[in-house]
Amino acid sequence: MSRDLHDTIIQEMLALARDVDIKSAGCADPFVIDMLSEIRVGILNNIKTLREIIHDLHPEFIHKMGLPLALNQLCIQVQKQSSFALHMHIDQYFTIFDRELEINMYRIVQELLNNAIKHSQAEHVSLILAEESTKYVLIYDDDGIGIDKDVLKHQPHFSTMGWPGLNGRVAITGGQLNMDSLKTGNERKGLHIEIVWPINRGL
CATH class of the missing domain: 1.10.287 (Helix Hairpins)
Structure with a gap:
């Protein structure tokens, strides 16, 4: 297309x-x-x-530039249109050879940052992408208003936007998502998300 x-x-x-x-x-x-x-x-x-x-x-630029540089450029763009301070750390030894996972990691970070802009009311947002011996780890944190987990449970699973879309991308790439947040009145608990993908290095 x-x-x-x-x-x-x-x-x-x-x-x-x-x-x-x-x-x-x-x-x-x-x-x-x-x-x-x-x-x-x-x-x-x-x-x-x-x-x-x-x-x-067709985000071919991700493959040409490499995921770390593509994410750094994304963060520069997001910082220009957001009111929060954005901090990103990518493991200097990070390498990935799975093109589908590479694109989905980029889209997941993009969705997290879009949600932060639209909904978090955060002052600080941080992202960490690391490669360990058997897994990739993406950690997102903000100091915003958080999310009501009950609201998330009732979002239509067929939706391709927002959290259902993000959950879908994690699932189809074999990842596991854990979230810690609770929105109660005006209390600001923030949002912590950790996504882990096993590394399949083949034989």
């Missing part, structure tokens, strides 16, 4: 932008020139949006 979008829709939109440039260059009416300019800007904005969608559908 991502390749089809790039090779067809985006190329056609670029061709439209070039046609607008040609029409604008041959026009003497300032009003028409301004209108064509606005159309061109709209086309280029749509191209930018499509490229972002393709980026999400």
